[in-house]
Structures are given as C-alpha cells and as structure tokens.
Amino acid sequence: MTESATAHDQSPVPASIDASTMRQMYAKMHLIRTFEERAAEQYMRGNIGGFLHLAIGEEAAVVGAVAALRPTDPITSTYREHGQALARGSDPNAVMAELFGRTTGLCNGRGGSMHLMDREHAFYGGYGIVGGSIPLAVGLGFAINYRHEDGVVMVMFGDGATNQGVLSESMNMAKLWHLPVIFFCLNNQYGMGTSITRAASDTELFTRAQAFDMPSRRIDGMDVMAVYSAVNDAAEYARTAHEPSMIEALAYRYRGHSMSDPDNTRPEEEKARWRARDPLITFERVVLGDAIATPEELEQLRAANVTRIDEAVSFAEGSPQVPISALADNVYTHPWNTNPRGGAVMPGADQ
Amino acid sequence: MEHQPARWSGHAGCRSVSTSTPTSVSYREALTQAMREELQRDANVFLMGEDIGLFEGSFKVTRGLLTEFGPTRIVDTPISEAGFVGLGIGAAMSGLRPVIELMTVNFSIVAMDQIVNNAAKVRYMFGGQVSVPMVIRMPGGAGHQLGAQHSHSLEAWFTHIPGLKVVCPSTPYDAKALLKTAIRDDDPVIFLESEGLYAKKGPVGGAEDLIPFGQGIIRREGTHCTIVAVSRMVWIALAAADILANEGISCEVIDPRTTRPLDLGMIATSVRRTNHCVVVDEGWPECGLAANVAAHVYEACFDWLDAPIGRVNAADVPMPYAHDLEQAALPRADDVAQAVRATLARRER
Numbered sequence: 001m002t003e004s005a006t007a008h009d010q011s012p013v014p015a016s017i018d019a020s021t022m023r024q025m026y027a028k029m030h031l032i033r034t035f036e037e038r039a040a041e042q043y044m045r046g047n048i049g050g051f052l053h054l055a056i057g058e059e060a061a062v063v064g065a066v067a068a069l070r071p072t073d074p075i076t077s078t079y080r081e082h083g084q085a086l087a088r089g090s091d092p093n094a095v096m097a098e099l100f101g102r103t104t105g106l107c108n109g110r111g112g113s114m115h116l117m118d119r120e121h122a123f124y125g126g127y128g129i130v131g132g133s134i135p136l137a138v139g140l141g142f143a144i145n146y147r148h149e150d151g152v153v154m155v156m157f158g159d160g161a162t163n164q165g166v167l168s169e170s171m172n173m174a175k176l177w178h179l180p181v182i183f184f185c186l187n188n189q190y191g192m193g194t195s196i197t198r199a200a201s202d203t204e205l206f207t208r209a210q211a212f213d214m215p216s217r218r219i220d221g222m223d224v225m226a227v228y229s230a231v232n233d234a235a236e237y238a239r240t241a242h243e244p245s246m247i248e249a250l251a252y253r254y255r256g257h258s259m260s261d262p263d264n265t266r267p268e269e270e271k272a273r274w275r276a277r278d279p280l281i282t283f284e285r286v287v288l289g290d291a292i293a294t295p296e297e298l299e300q301l302r303a304a305n306v307t308r309i310d311e312a313v314s315f316a317e318g319s320p321q322v323p324i325s326a327l328a329d330n331v332y333t334h335p336w337n338t339n340p341r342g343g344a345v346m347p348g349a350d351q
Numbered sequence: 352m353e354h355q356p357a358r359w360s361g362h363a364g365c366r367s368v369s370t371s372t373p374t375s376v377s378y379r380e381a382l383t384q385a386m387r388e389e390l391q392r393d394a395n396v397f398l399m400g401e402d403i404g405l406f407e408g409s410f411k412v413t414r415g416l417l418t419e420f421g422p423t424r425i426v427d428t429p430i431s432e433a434g435f436v437g438l439g440i441g442a443a444m445s446g447l448r449p450v451i452e453l454m455t456v457n458f459s460i461v462a463m464d465q466i467v468n469n470a471a472k473v474r475y476m477f478g479g480q481v482s483v484p485m486v487i488r489m490p491g492g493a494g495h496q497l498g499a500q501h502s503h504s505l506e507a508w509f510t511h512i513p514g515l516k517v518v519c520p521s522t523p524y525d526a527k528a529l530l531k532t533a534i535r536d537d538d539p540v541i542f543l544e545s546e547g548l549y550a551k552k553g554p555v556g557g558a559e560d561l562i563p564f565g566q567g568i569i570r571r572e573g574t575h576c577t578i579v580a581v582s583r584m585v586w587i588a589l590a591a592a593d594i595l596a597n598e599g600i601s602c603e604v605i606d607p608r609t610t611r612p613l614d615l616g617m618i619a620t621s622v623r624r625t626n627h628c629v630v631v632d633e634g635w636p637e638c639g640l641a642a643n644v645a646a647h648v649y650e651a652c653f654d655w656l657d658a659p660i661g662r663v664n665a666a667d668v669p670m671p672y673a674h675d676l677e678q679a680a681l682p683r684a685d686d687v688a689q690a691v692r693a694t695l696a697r698r699e700r
C-alpha cells in the first residue's frame with residue numbers, strides 16, 4: 001500500500017495555480033511546521049496542558065486541501081487541527097493562546113488544542129471523538145442546499161475514523177440528498193498505535209465510498225500539488241453537480257500520536273522511508289525548480305515565520321488567564337449549581 | 352489508605368490479610384493482575400479493546416498480556432466502539448466472558464445504545480434464558496485539561512440503568528478484588544476506573560481475594576458527619592477529613608465501592624450515628640450520583656438527620672480546558688470541608 005505512494009514523483013503543478021499561490025502554500029506549510037515544533041516545546045515546558053496532537057509530516061495534505069477551497073467553504077476537523085486553523089488564516093497568536101488556555105485564545109481558553117474553532121474563517125472546529133464531526137459536515141452541507149448557496153463543505157478525518165459507523169451513515173445521507181460535501185480522509189496509516197493493516201479489512205479506504213455510489217480516489221498526501229488538484233476537482237464537482245465525493249490522502253505523521261506517545265511501535269525503517277519524502281523539502285524543490293521563488297526568498301519567508309511564531313508565544317504568555325467568575329459563560333445552568341470555587345453546594349448552605 | 356477486606360478504620364494499622372501480596376502495587380498493576388489471573392483461571396475470559404495488545408493499552412493497564420496470552424485472547428480492535436461492545440454482548444450471550452476495554456469513559460457514549468438497549472436488557476427481556484457475563488472497563492474523570500469531550504464522570508448514567516452493575520474502585524486492593532468479582536459475575540458490569548488513580552500504590556489481595564458487590568467500607572471512622580464518596584473522590588473526602596480534624600470536627604468517610612448495588616445499610620448506620628451527611632461526586636449535580644445517594648439517605652434516615660444533606664459536585668458546566676478554570680470546576684478537599692462545616696452549622700441555628 002505504501003509503495004505506490006513512495007515510488008512516484010511529485011505530480012505536475014495544476015494549471016489553475018499561480019506562482020504567488022504556490023509561494024503562499026509553501027509559507028503556510030512552513031508556518032504550520034514551525035508552529036507545531038514550538039507548541040511541542042511549550043508543552044514540554046508545561047505551558048500547554050491536556051493532549052497535544054501534532055501534524056508534523058501532514059502539512060501538504062492540510063495546506064493543499066484548504067487552499068483549494070474558497071475561504072467561505074466550511075471545514076470541520078479532528079483534534080489534530082492546528083494546521084487547518086492556520087491554513088485557513090486564523091491568527092497564530094489566537095491559536096497559540098488557545099493552547100495556553102488564555103482569554104485571548106480562539107475559543108477563549110475553553111477549548112484547548114483539540115477544540116479550536118474559528119467561525120470567522122468558516123473553520124467549524126476540532127472535535128475529540130473519533131468520527132464525531134463527520135455528520136456535522138453533512139449538516140453544514142444540508143444547510144448550503146437548503147439556502148441554495150454554492151458553498152462546499154470539507155470534513156477532514158483520519159484513517160481510524162473510517163471504522164466508525166457514523167461515517168457510513170453520513171456518506172449515505174450525503175449521497176442520498178446530493179449534498180456538497182468532500183469527505184477528506186487523511187490516512188496517516190495509524191490510529192494511535194494501531195496500523196491500518198490491523199484495523200481495516202480493506203486498506204484502500206477510498207473504496208468505502210463505492211458502497212454509496214460516490215466517486216472517490218486515493219492521492220499522495222505528501223504532495224501538496226496533488227492534494228490541491230484533487231480537492232479542487234472535488235470542490236468543482238460539488239459546486240456544479242451538487243454531489244459528495246471522497247478523497248483519501250495517503251500521508252504519515254512524523255511524531256507519535258500525541259505528546260504522550262513515545263512512538264516506539266512503528267517500524268524505524270518505515271519512519272525513515274516516509275521522512276525521506278518530507279513534504280516541505282519536496283515542495284521546496286518544486287518551488288525552486290520552477291523558479292517560483294529564489295532560495296533567498298524562501299529563507300526570508302522562513303525567517304518571517306519563525307518571528308511570527310515567536311510573537312505568538314510571547315502573545316500567549318502575556319495574555320490573561322480566564323477569570324474563574326466566567327466559569328458558567330455560554331451554558332445554561334441553575335443559578336444554585338455553580339459557585340465560584342466550583343462544586344455545587346446545596347442552596348442555603350452558606351447562609 | 353490501604354486495604355481491608357471487611358471493615359477497617361483509621362489510617363494506621365491497616366494490614367493485608369494472610370493471602371494478600373504484601374508488596375505495594377499501583378492501581379494500574381492491580382488491574383493487570385486481576386485480568387492475568389482470571390485469564391489463567393478461565394479459558395472463556397478474553398480481552399478486547401483499542402490498542403490494548405501491541406500498544407499495551409493507552410494507560411498501560413494491559414501491559415504484557417498480549418505476549419502472555421496471544422492475539423486470540425487479547426484482541427486489538429478498530430475504533431468501532433458500538434461494534435465491539437455489541438460483539439462482546441453477543442459473545443457473552445453464548446457463554447464467553449469478555450472483558451472489554453473502552454479507552455476512556457467518554458467513548459462509551461458512542462456505544463451507549465449497545466450498553467443500555469442490549470447488555471442491560473437481554474437477560475430480563477428474554478425471560479432469563481441468557482445472561483451477559485461481560486465487563487466493560489473504562490477510565491474516567493477529569494483534571495488533566497482534556498477539555499469538554501474527554502472529561503466525563505458518568506457514574507450516574509450507568510447507575511441509572513437496571514440490568515447493569517456499576518463498580519468504582521478507589522484503591523489498588525479494591526481495583527483488583529472487584530475486577531475479579533466483576534469478571535466472575537453473570538451480569539454486565541460497568542467497571543469505572545479513575546485516570547487520576549492509576550499510579551496510586553497500595554497492597555493487593557491474592558488470586559481468591561474477592562470483594563462482593565454491594566459491600567462498602569469505612570475508610571475513616573468519625574462521629575460528627577458522614578462523608579460518602581467513591582473512586583478518586585474518596586481521597587478528596589479523606590483530605591477534607593484531615594483538614595476538619597484540625598478544627599475538632601470528626602468525619603466518617605464511607606466508600607460504597609459499587610453504586611449499583613449500593614451499600615445503603617452501611618451509609619444509613621453511619622448517618623444515624625453522626626446525624627449529618629455530605630456526599631461527594633465528581634459528576635454533575637443534576638440527577639447525579641450525589642443526588643441519588645442523598646435521596647436514599649433522606650428516605651432511610653430522615654428522623655435522624657440534624658441538617659440537610661450537603662452535596663459537592665463538579666460545577667454544572669461542560670469541562671473547560673483552561674487549567675485554573677478546570678480546577679475550579681472540580682470538587683476539591685476545601686469544597687468538601689466547607690460543605691461539612693455548612694451542614695454542621697445548620698444544626699446550630
């Protein structure tokens with residue numbers, strides 16, 4: 001399964017893409033890599049809590065897919081979604097601040113790394129339950145048809161999520177009702193420590209769509225141009241034919257599942273093979289080879305990203321903690337059930 | 352705090368009984384021991400769950416078991432909770448004894464239909480022709496900044512369902528002994544572990560040291576107020592009792608260990624002596640575990656109570672991510688101490 005992806009060269013640059021878009025895509029991929037590395041460092045320092053899932057290695061899949069959509073097309077994702085937010089244009093300051101749990105974060109410190117959301121950029125959120133966000137995307141697609149709009153929804157989920165029943169339910173409804181949804185499976189070949197070969201009866205995950213008479217294909221998720229083209233086609237199809245489709249992007253994550261995974265069960269040889277196809281390095285070659293940018297320009301752009309993320313870390317560090325008085329914001333709760341110290345104490349107990 | 356098969360009191364002087372392993376092991380390792388011994392004892396027992404084999408479990412509770420028992424009995428699954436919980440029920444209906452691990456309690460929600468509509472129902476609904484001798488283990492609780500979708504305490508949900516038995520161990524001894532009881536029980540057992548307790552150490556019993564369901568334990572004796580808590584909240588209650596002891600307030604801490612069946616007898620006996628009661632519960636207040644225990648205590652002890660029962664719950668909000676906010680949303684020893692003081696103060700008015 002992995003051989004076909006590793007063997008072939010980078011796909012041709014799609015005609016619809018111009019030099020400045022390619023430069024921007026390279027910049028985004030590098031921004032995400034830089035952000036993720038800094039987030040890991042801040043996690044080790046204890047500035048970020050909870051789970052931290054990094055997308056290092058998956059930048060081509062994330063950036064290629066997001067770049068092929070209009071900025072108003074809704075996207076949903078998993079808990080491994082810092083990249084999606086950044087690719088969509090969320091302010092890195094607000095993303096980092098969310099990881100720090102500060103008031104200035106994208107979700108005011110209530111969501112954390114797994115639950116970024118940026119409505120302004122039509123990023124409809126990161127969700128923690130595997131498969132959980134898939135039907136939400138179908139609902140967003142339903143709303144587009146309902147209002148006779150021409151948007152397209154993209155739901156991004158992992159290979160592991162294809163084994164949740166809700167994917168079948170969602171695909172069936174999307175096809176049945178002709179909804180403009182792109183089911184984008186980012187197949188990094190593992191769900192935590194479990195290889196796809198031990199979890200899926202058919203490891204060609206794109207074939208799942210066939211049961212619903214939905215077009216689908218597998219693409220090289222390490223090749224940003226291939227991802228861009230595929231999503232571009234799928235979006236065009238959804239906008240004109242009003243039909244869903246599925247894309248399976250074969251990729252690899254370079255770190256463990258989360259910061260707490262020592263990553264000692266995946267074969268070293270396999271890791272090395274996929275590292276050799278680092279999407280940043282391969283795309284840099286394309287960009288330089290096609291004279292899209294000079295080495296100096298790329299160097300400047302990388303330096304600017306490092307400065308940008310430095311700034312995001314300082315911003316997050318300097319941002320205020322969430323006041324405890326705001327504990328029950330945005331939820332209905334009986335007035336007697338929430339006292340500022342936490343814990344429900346019976347009414348009248350303090351009198 | 353250590354183990355004691357029947358009733359035990361005081362922090363000091365607890366000793367393991369003759370069959371116990373004298374060494375101190377973690378709550379995590381106690382669970383592993385229980386499973387290893389039951390796998391050895393009964394060929395019908397098998398384990399199934401996500402990443403429990405090769406990866407040895409997200410919390411390493413199944414460490415070493417794949418090597419020892421092989422992939423027929425230690426089965427790694429796809430991420431299909433509804434599917435493999437249902438599979439477990441079917442296997443149990445045919446007489447196997449599945450021990451299903453859900454990576455955390457939060458993912459049981461995906462499988463809730465199978466648990467509530469099938470596991471809890473078939474024995475009754477089919478007139479007793481079949482039973483479901485299955486255990487579903489899962490860690491729960493909050494406190495690690497895992498946010499709103501990964502911080503549930505669903506003791507109350509499961510306790511609500513006739514047909515299920517619900518176990519919430521607080522010590523390594525209880526974790527081992529109760530898991531063995533659960534595996535040998537002929538009904539579906541929801542076995543709720545606490546993420547916050549996996550590293551906690553203490554003595555454990557031997558291969559035949561079991562604790563029957565419905566038998567609570569007095570963790571600390573006292574005279575002024577009875578505090579009822581399970582799982583990690585037992586430790587919060589004990590910490591509160593320490594704080595209050597410095598103020599001359601003597602608390603009795605009762606750990607019912609299972610919430611269905613519930614050792615109401617032990618709780619009522621205590622409350623009839625102390626005349627005051629506070630219930631601590633890591634879940635939410637509405638229709639919660641504490642509310643349920645309090646209702647039972649009112650019915651059993653109304654004439655003995657000198658003040659309304661106090662409840663200490665998680666704040667009635669989805670769990671926030673921000674560290675300080677999350678801490679503020681969870682029951683802490685100070686909150687429990689304050690609830691006890693408030694309950695005692697009511698009497699004096």
Ligand SMILES: Cc1ncc(C[n+]2csc(CCOP(=O)(O)OP(=O)(O)O)c2C)c(N)n1
Nearest residue numbers: 080128129130158159160161190191192458
């Ligand atoms: C319903 C459910 N079951 C289990 C988990 C625990 N879990 C979190 S991520 C994960 C692996 C998911 O793998 P995949 O879908 O391939 O996404 P990836 O992490 O590789 O991006 C698991 C099992 C969960 N969050 N939700």
Ligand SMILES: [Mg+2]
Nearest residue numbers: 158159190191
């Ligand atoms: Mg995966």
